[in-house]
Amino acid sequence: xxxxxxxxxxxxxxxxxxxxxxxxxxxxxxxxxxxxxxxxxxxxxxxxxxxxxxxxxxxxxxxxxxxxxxxxxxxxxxxxxxxxxxxxxxxxxxxxxxxxxxxxxxxxxxxxxxxxxx
Amino acid sequence: xxxxxxxxxxxxxxxxxxxxxxxxxxxxxxxxxxxxxxxxxxxxxxxxxxxxxxxxxxxxxxxxxxxxxxxxxxxxxxxxxxxxxxxxxxxxxxxxxxxxxxxxxxxxxxxxxxxxxxxxxxxxxxxxxxxxxxxxxxxxxxxxxxxxxxxxxxxxxxxxxxxxxxxxxxxxxxxxxxxxxxxxxxxxxxxxxxxxxxxxxxxxxxxxxxxxxxxxxxxxxxxxxxxxxxxxxxxxxxxxxxxxxxxxxx
Numbered sequence: 001x002x003x004x005x006x007x008x009x010x011x012x013x014x015x016x017x018x019x020x021x022x023x024x025x026x027x028x029x030x031x032x033x034x035x036x037x038x039x040x041x042x043x044x045x046x047x048x049x050x051x052x053x054x055x056x057x058x059x060x061x062x063x064x065x066x067x068x069x070x071x072x073x074x075x076x077x078x079x080x081x082x083x084x085x086x087x088x089x090x091x092x093x094x095x096x097x098x099x100x101x102x103x104x105x106x107x108x109x110x111x112x113x114x115x116x117x118x
Numbered sequence: 119x120x121x122x123x124x125x126x127x128x129x130x131x132x133x134x135x136x137x138x139x140x141x142x143x144x145x146x147x148x149x150x151x152x153x154x155x156x157x158x159x160x161x162x163x164x165x166x167x168x169x170x171x172x173x174x175x176x177x178x179x180x181x182x183x184x185x186x187x188x189x190x191x192x193x194x195x196x197x198x199x200x201x202x203x204x205x206x207x208x209x210x211x212x213x214x215x216x217x218x219x220x221x222x223x224x225x226x227x228x229x230x231x232x233x234x235x236x237x238x239x240x241x242x243x244x245x246x247x248x249x250x251x252x253x254x255x256x257x258x259x260x261x262x263x264x265x266x267x268x269x270x271x272x273x274x275x276x277x278x279x280x281x282x283x284x285x286x287x288x289x290x291x292x293x294x295x296x297x298x299x300x301x302x303x304x305x306x307x308x309x310x311x312x313x314x315x316x317x318x319x320x321x322x323x324x325x326x327x328x329x330x331x332x333x334x335x336x337x338x339x340x341x342x343x344x345x346x347x348x349x350x351x352x353x354x355x356x357x358x359x360x361x362x363x364x365x366x367x368x
């Protein structure tokens with residue numbers, strides 16, 4: 001490019017340059033975060049896809065649950081039951097991630113210009 | 119052999135355009151030429167399909183060509199890889215989309231795009247908010263207090279606190295956005311803003327405004343930076359209006 005395009009950049013770095021370059025690396029290595037399905041990895045690729053969708057739905061359910069608790073309309077028993085359900089769902093997700101050797105990062109798809117899925 | 123399209127622009131000053139393009143090369147080393155329909159032109163170069171490589175160097179070279187032309191003309195930048203088989207097909211494309219090209223050229227006339235990214239470690243920020251709310255004895259967490267002890271209720275308490283912190287963070291981002299958009303409105307800037315894109319990019323925004331208002335934009339960003347030293351701002355530009363061209367090609 002013909003000129004310096006950075007017009008203003010913070011130097012007071014609470015966030016390290018590594019953190020920022022990590023973001024740029026993410027943009028460069030966007031391929032890594034895409035779901036890749038091929039005959040060799042059909043099992044794990046499908047597991048990643050399915051678990052990503054389940055995790056997204058689980059987080060949405062969790063968020064909605066928190067809103068209901070915040071609304072103050074639930075009894076203590078209802079909140080406790082909700083807690084039990086959400087906790088078991090989270091435990092089950094951890095179990096499945098371990099089984100398929102996936103991390104939280106694997107389930108957070110990079111949607112490019114839209115940002116991360118979760 | 120196809121034709122790679124770099125940009126669409128008004129050819130009301132065709133002599134100046136031809137003088138600028140004289141000697142300029144496309145990404146495959148071929149000369150840049152124009153294909154014209156009425157008052158608009160497409161800047162193109164010959165390219166073989168097999169020469170079209172989707173790599174970073176080619177994309178940067180492509181953007182550099184658009185950038186050079188954009189310094190002298192208002193243009194609509196095309197996406198890397200936009201190509202048609204012949205000049206006749208390009209001319210037909212210009213004809214079919216003529217009014218949309220004209221409208222978009224008017225919209226971005228003498229304007230440039232600027233990009234702003236605001237970085238911060240959101241977890242660290244949330245930790246600070248957590249500490250502050252604990253010391254302030256914030257009454258907003260009253261719903262936590264109503265929940266008595268049990269494993270599941272403890273779990274709900276923990277989740278509720280995380281939920282409140284996330285909401286506080288989003289409110290804080292909204293305040294930062296509202297502060298600078300208020301000032302940008304005075305500059306007649308058009309904004310597109312996304313918040314909380316990733317764990318570290320809190321705000322990802324693009325602005326379209328008159329080229330001569332660049333310094334005022336820089337000042338708005340610096341003021342916001344001074345007000346929020348915990349955030350890290352990166353403002354870039356001027357760019358061709360990549361995010362403000364709205365055309366569905368027919």
